[in-house]
Amino acid sequence: MLSTLDLPPKKLCIIRLSAIGDTCHTVPVVRSIQTAWPDTKLTWIIGRIEHSLLEGLEGVEFLVFDKHKGLGAYLDIHRKLRNQNFDVVLHMHASMRANLISLMVSSKTRLGFDHARARDSQWFFCNERIPANPHQHVMDGLFEFTRVLGIERGELRWDIPLSHADRYFALKHINGSGPILLISPCAGQRLRNFRNWDITHYAEIADYASKSYGAKVILTGGSTATERRYGKQICEQAQNKIVNLIGATTLKQLFALIEKSTVLLCPDSGPAHMATAVGTPVVGLYATSNRHRTGPYASQHLVVDKYPEAVRSQFGVEIEKVRWGKRVRNPDAMNLITVPDVVKKLSVAFEEQDIK
DSSP, X not given: OOTTOSSOOSEEEEEOOOOHHHHHHHHHHHHHHHXXXXXXXXXXXXXXXXXXXXXXXXXXXXXXXXXXXTHHHHHHHHHHHTTOOBSEEEEOOOSHHHHHXXXXXXXXXXXXXXXXXXXTTGGGGOSEEOOOOSSOOXXXXXXXXXXXXXXXXXXXXXOOOOOHHHHHHHHHHHOSSSOEEEEOOOOOOOTTXXXXXXXXXXXXXXXXXXXXXXXXXXXOOXXXXXXXXXXXXXXXXXXSOEEEOTXXXXXXXXXXXXXXXXXXXXXXXXXXXXXXXXXXXXXXXXXXXXXXXXXXXXXXXXXXXXXXXXXXXXHSSOGGGSOTXXXXXXXXXXXXXXXXXXXXXXXXXXXXXXXX
């Protein structure tokens, strides 16, 4: 345990603003803290979108940071934190935005990442650090915070709450007893973040799941122009009927759909980690990122992993020679993933659930 902690803290603050996947990874860490220290009051500073998924999480007070408000977002957090003092701050988000917010949190103990993972000069804003371990999955890295606190990891637990209305939404669209293949075809849109697979390939996989397993295929995603285009064209190119819910769900409704689905197919994106939280198998499509760092935690054996090939093509070396988690910034990298590659993993995922 930290030398500054002789007893469990009365008040603990967590800073983890985004993204969807990383906040999902944070929830089991929170649950471990709650199990070890049931009397500790937990405050979590979180982004607005991420809060829309985790809202209602038992035993957690959320302070919501809405970055779209600009300076006003910082003023909101400052007002909410005024006159509060915490025994410990877990600075679990290495970004300058999170660094600035951390300055508003009154605490003598500020635990952050080791130097290698403390991007945006996070080490200047912390006086304690987790041990360096350069080859960890993101979730394992977050659990280093509890290890420093002297807390046993225990069984992974999420228990993210859903309303009856959210579950009714999912059941309304699933409305049957057969297998469900949920496809979330697009990753978040960031500069030079090439994670989306080919539209035609998705249509072929949808037809394969329908014909070979009698699966109902549902598309999901956000409301961006790219995602809507993907949804429209996948439906047009597929021979079998597809339910297109792209742009038509809240995060809670999406979470309910994932919970009721047989298999989720997606690239490196938030839904993969939402699925992990409810035990839904994930066939992950990975070429530009390292599955061992950001892949679906419980479905590593179902990942189509072309990252080693992409690294060799882009950098001319094996993956052991590049920085852990280094991205491949090549728009053609996802083309390394073939339809037969995905069919093989999808078949395993269905058959593991006795669907043949």
